[in-house]
Amino acid sequence: MNSESEAVSHVDTNKATEDNFRLLIEGITDYAIFLLDPSGYITTWNAGAARIKQYAADEIIGKHFSTFYSAEAKAAEYPAYELQEALKQGHFEDEGWRLRKDGTAFWANVVITPIYNQARELIGFAKITRDLSERKKAEDDLLKAFDEVKENEERFRQLVEGVADYAIFMLDPVGNITTWNEGARKLNGYEAHEIIGKYFAKFYSREAVEQGFPAYELQQAKQNGRFEDEGWRYRKDGSAFWANTVLTAIYDSQKQLLGFSKITRDLTERKKLEQQLYWTNQELKENEERSRLLIDSVKDYAILMLSPDGIVSSWNVGAERIKGYKAAEIIGKHFSTFYPREAIESGFPQYELRKALDQGHFEDEGWRLRKDGTAFWANVVITPIHNPARELIGFAKVTRDLTERRRNEDLMRKNNELLKINNELDNFVYAASHDLKSPIINLEGLLAALKEDLGPEGEHHSEVLTRMDGAITILKKVVSDLGDVARLQQSNGETESINLPDLLAEVTGNISELIAASNAEIIADFSGFKSLTYSRKNLRSILFNLVSNAIKYAHPQRRPQVRVKTHLASTGLYCLSVADNGLGITSNQTSKIFSLFKRAHDHVEGSGIGLYLVKKILDNSGDSIVVDSVPDKGSVFSICFKQKAS
Template identity: 40%
Template sequence: MRETEENSLAHQVSDDDRYRLLLESITDYAIYMLDPGGHVSSWNPGAQRFKGYDAAEILGEHFSRFYTQDDKDSGLPERALRTADAEGRFENEGWRVRKDGSHFWAHVVIDPIRSPSGDLLGFAKITRDLTERRATEEALRKSQEQFRLLVQGVTDYAIYMLDPTGHVASWNAGARRIKGYAPAEIIGQHFSRFYTEEDRHDGLPSRALATAEREGRFEHEGWRVRRDGTRFWASVVVDPIRDDDGHLIGFAKVTRDITEKREAQRALEETQEELLQARKMEALGQLAGGIAHDFNNLLMAISSSLELLQNRLPDESRVTRLLENAVQGVHRGATLTSRLLAFSRRQPLEPQAVDLPALIRGAGDLLRLSLGSDISVETQAPLSVPQAMVDPTQLELALLNVAANARDAMPQGGTLTITLSSEEVSDGQVTGLKGGAYVRLSVSDTGEGMDEETLGRAADPFFTTKGPGKGTGLGLSLVHGLLEDSGGRLVLSSRKGEGTTAELWLPAAQSQRLSKAGPAAGAESETGDGKTVTVLAVDDDALILMNTALMLEDLGYCVIEASGGAEALKVLEKQHVDLLITDQNMPRMVGTELVKAARQIRPDLPVILATGYADLDEASELRLPKLDKPFGFNELRSVVRDTLGQ
């Protein structure tokens, strides 16, 4: 019996040793006992490591010294023991104090220790230092809070989440600003409501989510709809959100309103296109100027030769008719060149009183060629129509431009009606027109017509509804510019499917504007003292120079010829000259340069500038009278007499 008791005692001691060794080997937890009053009765190495006290310092001390002053003032230590005693357990996290006064974040569990009869013997207290874990969790919490604030603070982007089925799960301030919905209105709603009816019908919302899930991203631009029903152009990115196991838990959707950017890009592209067209027109103008100069020089040589022949040959009817036909051909060539210059805007306006019925009859051949056989032309005009004050060449070009637009609007054929009428307009009656007398030239077609948007832009430079290579968009713009510069107005009216009418309002010619001063008295081929007038003719083209000199001689003038500016200046230094007639486009020294040099020698020298085209801003500044090539006897006589008379 005694041996059995000794074995049992040995076994008990052995268990106690094992428990003691277990507790003393634990350093990650402070495990110690308190007596019923809360005084420390045991202390393991973990407690010493956490709290900083060794066993001799702390045994018998009250455990409340581990608590912060605020917790002690609030009675937390006593409350912890009462709770453990009453409920069988107390668990808490909070700040605790080490021996050196530093704080650490602790997870605490207190369990009551009772005898077999249920009497309280004390408490078992386990404390773990969670400072590092709490710091990590706090950093994560701050990071998440900062990210939330960042997302909520963004107003230029709509950033929100969708659940896997496409319903809105979160909503930032940018989404509210761009889309117009408050969070309470939209969270839980399907995101497809932001799409247009056309896109929903096409299945774009579901296709966007399927693409994002399959390919890891969906990116798109298109129209989206705000809460008030208005549309905006959006840049959209959808990314899938997956958990750690790769399961889809939703989508992140970022939307940006780029309507202004899109409009700016479109405006830039339109500006670039306009610049390209303007450069084309500038190049065409330069080409036209060169062609006009050379062609008019050629016509000048032909026309002057024909007129000289007419003056020298006997009056034989068949020869006369042939010469007249040749002269008419030259005039047609000059008209063609004038039209080319008018189209390229290289020719300034020269308004004059124009008989519009005669102009329309004269343009009949060109109209028929331009319109084709499928379109008939009808003209309606009263017996008497006032003359209009306008540049006839430019008006003819404007009429052809309007007719060309009408032709394109009638691909299956139709009728073009040209109507003339005399109108008295009061101020404000017709937009853009002052009160007064006008002639209205209306051109109506039976074509496709225009909607309101197209009609509003029809006269804008470079605007065209025609395909690439089929129009520059300059036709009606040129017409509008001509009428504005002439004191008139272009008025367009049209309805889709009902044809178009273009009204060209032109100021009626006034009688005082039609009067022309006759040649000044005494401006003949002789000076006041009876001496013959000496004219210095300058041209680098030998044919033109010869014919100009012959015409001047036939008019009774004494002529000195020079083939260039340098030769002409030498003549001026040695001989008296009453008049200088010079070509403009010459090598080494152009006409205006010769004029400036000549007036250094003779400041009062009268000068006439002859040119194959009219791009002569410098000549306008010098106030020089001009002769447009090809010119004949009558033009030459008139300009010379007027110049000498001045």
Template identity: 35%
Template sequence: MAAGGEATRPTIVVVDDASEVRALVRTRLRLSGLLDVVGEGGDGAEAVEVVRALRPALVLLDVSMPVMDGLEALPRILEVSPDTQVVMYSGFQEEGLAHRAIELGASAFLEKSTDLDALAGDLVRLLEARDAPSATRVGPAMVVDGDGERRVLREHLERFREVFEDAAIGMATVTLAGQIVRANRSLGAILDRSVDELVGAAYATFAGTASGALDRMLAAILSGEEPVGQVEHDVVGSVAPRRVVATFAPVLDSGRRPLYLFVQVQDVTVQRGAEEELRRSEVGFRLLVDNVEDYAILMLSPEGLIESWNAGAQRIKGYTEDEIIGRHFRVFYPPDVQESGHPERELEIALRDGHYEEEGWRVRKDGSRFWATVLITAVHDRDGQHVGFAKVTRDVTRRREQEEALRASEERFRLLVEAVSDYAIFMLSPEGLIASWNAGAQRSKGYAADEIIGRHFRTFYPPELQEARHPEHELELAIRDGSYEEEGWRVRKDGSRFWANVVITAVRDPRGRLVGFAKVTRDITERKVMLEERDAAAAALTAANAQLQQASEDQAHFLAVTAHELRTPVSVLGGTADLLISHWTELDDVEREDLLVGMGASASRLRRLLDDLLTASRLQSSRLELEHGPVDVGQVVTECVATQRRTHPDVVIEAGVEGAVDVMGDAGRLGQVVDNLVNNALLHGAPPVRVTARGDGDDVVVEVQDSGGGVPPETQARLFDRFSTGRARGGTGLGLFIVRQLARAHGGDASYRPADGDLPGAFVVRLPRTGAPAPDDAS
């Protein structure tokens, strides 16, 4: 279209797929005298070409158009004419759509409900505010002059302004080119995107390989070939695999032309998965049935006509599928059974009761007979409509022959049972009443046949089992499982008890009806006593082996640790002596003093280790001698702590004494107790270490605490055992052993108190006070 109007007026191109809208807007803009409409376009592709040719100051661009919509055309317009300002013009009232348009480069987003009288002025103001930091959105004031104008604009307003945000299915409105301009939360959840991410995106991006089908469907809708369209696809980019069905319906104007599209999206992932699983199950079941050879499995119509035939049916009955399909199933029955109408009655009963089951003679194709078990089940569809019968037949002729042979041998077996004396073998009625009695039963239980037959078998059970109804429970289990077996106490006629092995077997007739129980009982009291004695001996042997194994492991660990404990000071002494002998004159006084101090410390370490070894040896052989006398435990604690501070100057070791803490004992050995506890805290715990002595009734209590994590529960049981180290950070495993033994030698004891709330864990030594009664004299 040629440019018109005065040269000083800004130029504008109007793009809308509705010609009457373009005419209306073009006229209103011309009458305003503010803008010069120099071109028009019916879709986004035309808009790009018109702008490329005319380079207008403004483009008023519709959102929903066929071929190429406004959102797709917007960046292309700005690419061919960067100085042109694009104003999006749409009937969609969607905040997210406006934001998306601004993101793509639009200067403003106008709704078609904007007052047309003010439209030209608004557009001019946008040009004047070209350098403003952000574009604006004009609100939806609905002021239109003339009924014709009101009708045209109203047709292009969004028909569904309030999409139900709480709808369970996904909903969206899309442009005619397939771009989303409004979406609800459910659609966002289905497509694994936020609503803001969906607005402005092409729906085809989520359809993956189904995008071609989607394009064809949209083309059919827009051409009028299809009123609605539906496409099923996997969701591209979803966190978990997801399958959806999207239904597209056009929203039409009064001329029956599409304005935009309304989409409903339903998640069918679970439904399709279930359908696929059902399909696989049906295929597998059909293959299974077709390949079963031991059972004739076939379907009958409601009238009894054969509709399916498997390999087992052909093998058992002799007919091929072509020979038998469509014939009535009465063909398998002997003539006299057919004449009586028995096959038809079977179907009547199956339809009435759900199924019918029996055993009887059937006839093969060659006329031979076989004994069969038959199960007929009525089949209904999901609506409850009767659609036929499933019939399963098995040839059990050989089983029947075996049952006949078994019955023939039952008499011989009965004679055998009656003669057995080591087992109580007898029959029970279905109610548990004794129906037979053999010599073994009389010998083990003490009753004669005339004394016990007719009584309930609970007679043989102790009173507590009778009250618990255990005998009746045994019969219930035998009925359910076919047999029941246990061992337990039973009672003889004279009241004595014996340990018995019991097997109860449910006995049924050829038709499967319960006729009673076979009960076999054997007195195995001697075997039980022998097994218990054997188990006790085995348990004792296992415990002894465990103790020996533990002792062996502890001793091996002790030897390894002792070698390590000896190796370090011996190496220090030897190395230092060699250094002093070879280089005495080359060393200064400070170096010689440090080396001599190290030799002294190593010698002290050796003396302490030797002292522990000698003490442990004497304690083990009960040859330890104590020099008894009055001992101030507080002084012992103070001196030991002072010595440890000198040995470990970089470690905080505290002492605390409360009141008089005098005992009768050996001061040196009690010092050894405190030293060992402090050494144990330094080796296995963490500083600071605190040693306290206090009175507690008739006892003096010495406690040693450190700031470590305490002793693990699994270690506490063997904490004071000889050679027990817990395999942690060295030590001979003798220190705590000596502590407890020395404490007990003084009439006291040593223990470990685990942490409890605010009370920290500690090693505790209790000694009797001076003047307190000795343990043997205590009342």
């Protein structure tokens, strides 16, 4: 009886322990802990699994655990591999991407352990999963940052090595050269293998080395963080150059000296200019009167002296001519008087003086103002002047008026732009005049075939067919005009002496139907001159377009009247005008009517090419056309020819 009670008690205790253990596992939320049967199907599910993988217990229990794996992992049979490895090794641990219910991925640490009963028979697997996405992101961010640092270091190294205008290299803590860039090779003449490992004193004169100046530079850079100097340095071939050098101490994060960076710039040309200016100044001081007379006589340059603060202290004839001030009006004033308000407010005059002091001279181009307020484009050179004791005594300022050059450059740029546009337009016109011929011929053939097919029925569609005929006729006229424009690109035509009355009669004969239909009156006055040396076909095209336009754009309430007249201008030009009493042109249209496909009135049929063709012909021959028009009164087109009459 006692042993039966003990057995029951033992069973109850085990059951209570199992219940407590089950409650403990189910209450864990940071880990997904669940059991799989021997085939990998889920048999239990805890709160952590629900939180991490988003499935409720009734949604996932009975499903295979490969549900959490990507399609690629399933195709590779990776879930089965994990169970095999767990059986073989006693447990299996892995990290990788797993999938939640909503399809999002998370980085998981997975441990799978096989579970056996007392008879060592496999009854399933315990699977513990932990979400390590935050740790994975931190690791990835750290790796990315490390890669960026390495990339920036490599980019900086390539940048420094590629600089050709500055010698940039590194020294170790005792002054031996450890790196060498292209600028250093170009400036000093040494290849990298010839100089790396050598003491940097090789670039200094014997006297500087004996005085310990290179070591002094290192000491000053170490003590003050950097050291800057200008002086003579020497190349591999023994030639000297005037160098600006900056030596900077480089420390690690522990404040341990790693070495020095050294940047050298060749300022030989600037030094030569300074020396020339210095000796010029000395000569000027030796014979001040002669120099003053020389400068005062210069008219093309404004040459003046400024005090160290920028106050004008001398004034020459060129300055008076360019800037408009008399000497008595400007001496004693600050040189910012010549600058626009925006430049003064931004402190640009003071900036010029600072740069001149820092660099030995300053050169600039920009707008300056004359006494009368007009602006001119100036080239300005400012040079600091020092006495023999190297004390600043002022600045020399030389100004040249480059307004005309600036204007010519602007005009040249605009002309180039217009030339490019005209060339593109000419190419389009040439292509269009050729490419449209075949489609028009096809249209004419198709319309003729349509009329033939319609037979007597065509009379019911006569209005539409007539419109189609008219449209094709207009299109043929446009293509013909485009062809004329295209041919103008090749030649202006041979010139000959042309009788103007005969030519006008030929033109009016060609448009006799238009004249008769509109009852137009053509009035000719060739009292100025009757003949002209020009290309006959081009002059005929000019008259044809101007006269026919004058009739087409007639005022509906009065009879069209076209006056063709010649006269000799006082400038010696031969002028021909075509005047009408038609609709006229508004002022905002007069500048556009000579453009391709531009028309002042849309109610009259036309291609918008005629006046463009006229303008093109005259431009090619170096002649001109202008229009003077009053809306509802009429227009006058005036052409002036440089060619002389026969």
